[in-house]
Amino acid sequence: MTRYITLLFLLLFPVFILGTTIHDQLAKIDTLYDTRDQDNHIKESLVLIDSSKDYIQNKRHDYELLWRYARSASRTPDYLVASKKEKLAILAKGVTLGKQAIELYPKKTDGHYWYAISLGREAELKGILQSLSSIKPIQETMKIILELDPNYHRAHFVLSRLYRKAPKVISIGDPKKSLKHIDIALSMDPTESMYLLEKARVLVKLKKKSKARSFLREFLNMPYNPKYFKDQVERDKADAKILLDKIS
Template identity: 25%
Template sequence: MTRKAISRQAAIVGSALFVITMCLQASCTSKAEGETPAAKPSPGQLAEAKSAAGKLFSERSDVAKLREAVRTLSDIRDPENRDFETEWLYSKYSFFLGKAVPEKEKEAVWERGKAAGQIAARLEPNRPEGHFWYGANLGELAKLSPVTVGIKSVDDIRSAMNRVIEIDPAYQSASAFEALAQVELATRMFGDGSAEKAVEYLEKGIELGPENAYLRATLAEAYVSLRRTADARKQIDTLLKMQPNPDYAAEHEEAVEKGKKLLNRIS
């Protein structure tokens, strides 16, 4: 071997040792954003943190408390010892946080929620939670960037929500049907979406979750798009008479506002 070749080989070995040293110093642990455990949490710490996060989430009308709920779960997420419930709850809370934060923060929040949902779905593929919240976060990302994210995400959202329906069609008051209907309505102009198919999903959903205000509001929207204004009015009338679920009062009000806007359009 020539002196030049020996020098080159030594440089390569030195570079490799430098990389290894840097990895050791940095702990080279595969850690996603939103994961900040200082040490492996005990089962008791996990339960305590999830309970605290749940209480904060129940007061999510205060965005600071919703942020703290997400942060509390972030502190116990452990990439080396995944906990199914922690992951899907983090995904769920991130979905709601993304709706509440300023526009510039939304994408990052929903990306983290999407990733956590995927992890939960891999951990427990026969449970609905991971699939649903993965699809819900991806759906919001699709709305945020309909061209760059939305078009290519349609099949993934459909797949996730159809999996929820296979496992537990009544999960989250049959919200998977509403998500599938939203995809149908959103893709009419550039894909294979169908308002008729949306109505089919929503009517099935209402059979399972008649108390779901979003199902009523979106069904009214689908009826309007098909010029079935009398049917739309019936759904809006029912929506306006519904008593909100105390756990989802803010979301109920959002659905009511959507219904009122539709009513103004067809009046």
């Protein structure tokens, strides 16, 4: 009888027996995400999230796993070695789980943000003209985020990209709005490489190539700041160099 009770306890409460908690799992997931440029780490983070469901004890734990899946999914176009079909499937799941995170905690920003980023990356992979229906939801989600947290400068960056890349006649494309939002983002984080590259792209869109060239040269001469993800900075500088060569 004692043996039966012990076995039953092991089956029902493996988390406690193994001494691992949801917080341990989240820390491992975050470490994999923070090193996503290393071999298979983005895939490993997705697998670990899926295998961490047994550790969920309340809806907050569920939320933390849901938005983290959307976050990792959003990085698959850059860091996962897989077919386009496989990446789109992961992104679609990221969108779905991001929505579920929002339903659990509609007043928290992480679910909103990573849902929208997964949706945006899915749209980019499909092609903007094939994904026009994604534009409005992303726009509305960023507005919600800014209502929840006016200092969430990443939302201004996303809106800048959205207004710059969306078609002008058949959608919400508006380079002037794009400039407004990227300037706000840069006022809050003036050395973020993604924002700096975006500002240059907006200037080009506005046919201000001289300003764009000066801006790009300044960006390319900036020393690396360790607070930023190094691989992203290097990617942004490589793209900045290509853009500078193109408009010179």
